[in-house]
Amino acid sequence: MFWSILLSIFAGAIALAYYFSTCNFDYWKKKNVPYVKPVPLLGNYGSLFLQRKHFNHTAHDIYKEFPNEPVVGAFMGTVPTLVVKDPEYIKKVTTKDFYYYNSRGMSDYADHEAINKNIFSSHGDYWKTLRTNLSPVFSTSKMKNMFHLIADCSYAFEKLIDEEASATNSVMPAHQLISRFTMACITSAAFGVDSETMGKGYKTNPFTRAGEMVFNKSRKNTFKNYFRMTWPGIFYLLRLKAFPEPLIHMFHDFMTSVFEARNHKPTSRNDFVDFILGFKEKEFITGETLSSPTSPIKRTSVEVSDDFLVSNCLIFFLAGFETSATTSSYTLYELAKHPEAQNKLLKEIDDYLERTGNKIHYESTAELPYLQACVDEALRLYPVLGVSTREVVEEVTLGSVRLDKGVLIHIPTYSLQRDPKYFPEPEKYRPERFLGEEKQKIVPHTYMPFGDGPRLCIGMRFARMQMTAGLVTLLKKYRVELAPGTPTVPDWDPLTALLPSPKKPLNLKFIVREGWENRVFVKPENRTSCKA
Ligand code: HEM
Numbered sequence: 001m002f003w004s005i006l007l008s009i010f011a012g013a014i015a016l017a018y019y020f021s022t023c024n025f026d027y028w029k030k031k032n033v034p035y036v037k038p039v040p041l042l043g044n045y046g047s048l049f050l051q052r053k054h055f056n057h058t059a060h061d062i063y064k065e066f067p068n069e070p071v072v073g074a075f076m077g078t079v080p081t082l083v084v085k086d087p088e089y090i091k092k093v094t095t096k097d098f099y100y101y102n103s104r105g106m107s108d109y110a111d112h113e114a115i116n117k118n119i120f121s122s123h124g125d126y127w128k129t130l131r132t133n134l135s136p137v138f139s140t141s142k143m144k145n146m147f148h149l150i151a152d153c154s155y156a157f158e159k160l161i162d163e164e165a166s167a168t169n170s171v172m173p174a175h176q177l178i179s180r181f182t183m184a185c186i187t188s189a190a191f192g193v194d195s196e197t198m199g200k201g202y203k204t205n206p207f208t209r210a211g212e213m214v215f216n217k218s219r220k221n222t223f224k225n226y227f228r229m230t231w232p233g234i235f236y237l238l239r240l241k242a243f244p245e246p247l248i249h250m251f252h253d254f255m256t257s258v259f260e261a262r263n264h265k266p267t268s269r270n271d272f273v274d275f276i277l278g279f280k281e282k283e284f285i286t287g288e289t290l291s292s293p294t295s296p297i298k299r300t301s302v303e304v305s306d307d308f309l310v311s312n313c314l315i316f317f318l319a320g321f322e323t324s325a326t327t328s329s330y331t332l333y334e335l336a337k338h339p340e341a342q343n344k345l346l347k348e349i350d351d352y353l354e355r356t357g358n359k360i361h362y363e364s365t366a367e368l369p370y371l372q373a374c375v376d377e378a379l380r381l382y383p384v385l386g387v388s389t390r391e392v393v394e395e396v397t398l399g400s401v402r403l404d405k406g407v408l409i410h411i412p413t414y415s416l417q418r419d420p421k422y423f424p425e426p427e428k429y430r431p432e433r434f435l436g437e438e439k440q441k442i443v444p445h446t447y448m449p450f451g452d453g454p455r456l457c458i459g460m461r462f463a464r465m466q467m468t469a470g471l472v473t474l475l476k477k478y479r480v481e482l483a484p485g486t487p488t489v490p491d492w493d494p495l496t497a498l499l500p501s502p503k504k505p506l507n508l509k510f511i512v513r514e515g516w517e518n519r520v521f522v523k524p525e526n527r528t529s530c531k532a
Helices: 002-022 055-065 087-096 107-112 124-138 140-167 174-191 206-215 219-230 232-237 245-261 272-282 306-337 339-356 369-381 413-417 436-440 460-475
Strands: 071-076 079-084 171-173 284-288 299-303 388-391 396-398 401-403 408-411 478-482 507-512
Touching: 055 071, 055 079, 055 413, 071 408, 079 087, 087 388, 087 396, 087 408, 107 232, 124 140, 124 272, 124 284, 124 299, 124 460, 140 174, 140 460, 171 174, 174 206, 174 245, 174 272, 174 306, 174 460, 206 245, 206 306, 219 232, 245 272, 245 306, 272 284, 272 306, 306 339, 306 369, 306 460, 306 478, 306 507, 339 369, 339 460, 339 478, 369 460, 460 478
Parallel strands: 079 408
Antiparallel strands: 071 079, 171 507, 284 299, 388 408, 396 401, 478 507
16 A cells, blocks of 8 residues: 555656656647757757757757758757747847847846846846946947057067967967966956966966866856756756856955955046946946837936946956957967968968067957958857857747747857858858958858847957957967867867867967067067066
8 A cells, every 4th residue: 555655656746747847848839830859858958968969069950950941949958949040030039129039048037146137147127227338348449448458468478378389399279378368358458457367377376267167167067057047947946056156256356356456436547447436436327228119218227236246347257258269269270270371361460560560559450351351260160159049038929930938049150150051161161251242242140159139249349359469479470280189170078068169179289480580579668467
């Protein structure tokens, strides 16, 4: 008797678990949307949760299922997820009907953790007020004024590259080297601090450690990220946190020391911290509501609390260095495989330095078109966010499908950018795609490495500025080749959550170029940052 009761309870529990992990699975069928058959609990993203495939590759499998359909239904875990493939539909989601899709996900859980108060994670009126108030930090004139700080970091980088080349017998993966430079750029330009990540003690440097806590390969972190994205309700019920506590504390203490050094008042530097201190003085920042087409626009405000300050500074630091380091290192990797493209770029850089008398200026981003094309082509093959996410915040119709609140949207940037329909011979690295007439022919909303619409990357200009400076600094003295044993097609590690990190290090050989002595930077006396 006892055993049969126990068995019935057990069978009942399994039946209940099965029911809850599959009860949504007729969602797309009822909506008449072609969909990929899901498996209980994990939906169509099982290989992601089990850490067998990278996010880009998992989404690519879904993308390929119905080649001629504008959208494909899927399930992220148990949540209905629409993979939007058609460029016109993408335009609707990211731009035309932005109001309905203004969240990146987890919109009902915005208040569950202080760190969610940042511009990347927030949505609705809160996000819009933040975006309006932070956008001026990244204007062209601000970038121009800031460029001398990036130039100072480039002079220190010039020295660091030589030191590392001699310490490693000129064979090393470019990523770590460049991330030390980009970390120095963002801490100097945004926080007015010389982080010394290009100095000798970089391994124990708090900024290096902060970066490692988030970006190092880790089964636990990867699982936690996807778990939070898919089942935020259970995630927060279990009192889990998006970022490790020591990281938040470190950033809190760091920002407090920066504010104290400026006497809690904006200075004449006009940098990110000055903006933030300006907000702090006012206690509130104001803006306009994000209104639906039928509701009126109203004024709104956001309280400038300590949590607000720390979460936004942290997100700028994290978004600011790793994305640019990843892109620059893939650019070098592809140049190492394509000597013709590399030669063309070296000539462009040499001519530029001859014209400027070995100085680097803000205008370099515009005056080095082939370098930009090399970066753009690397971003096509290796977008740092291969899948952009959105969430339906209010019922809306896309094409002929009525979507309910809470449906997730996946915009498969990686797949679109490798689709032969939009980019012939997509696996081929060919920077010429991004020059002249060829560039004009790119179908809108098929190339989106910085995203699309009002939530486009706010740091795009800053990223271009630091990537250009870093690549010029390196390539004016060294050419790169693949080191023996380096894979010619990188296999992406499923343990790196979103960024496309290679499984095996992409080692490059740094070869000193002839005539480098004529291209040494002319440095001003009064350098203010990056003295390492
Ligand atoms: C190569 C470098 C970079 C790439 C490829 C990149 C890419 C992206 C992408 C794809 C998005 C999402 C856009 C969307 O959902 O439509 C994004 C958002 C964002 N990025 Fe970047 N990014 C880069 C560098 C930077 C830098 C240097 C910063 C800061 C200094 C930054 C700060 C941000 C922020 C704050 C957001 C959120 C914007 C919002 O939601 O309003 N990014 N970035």
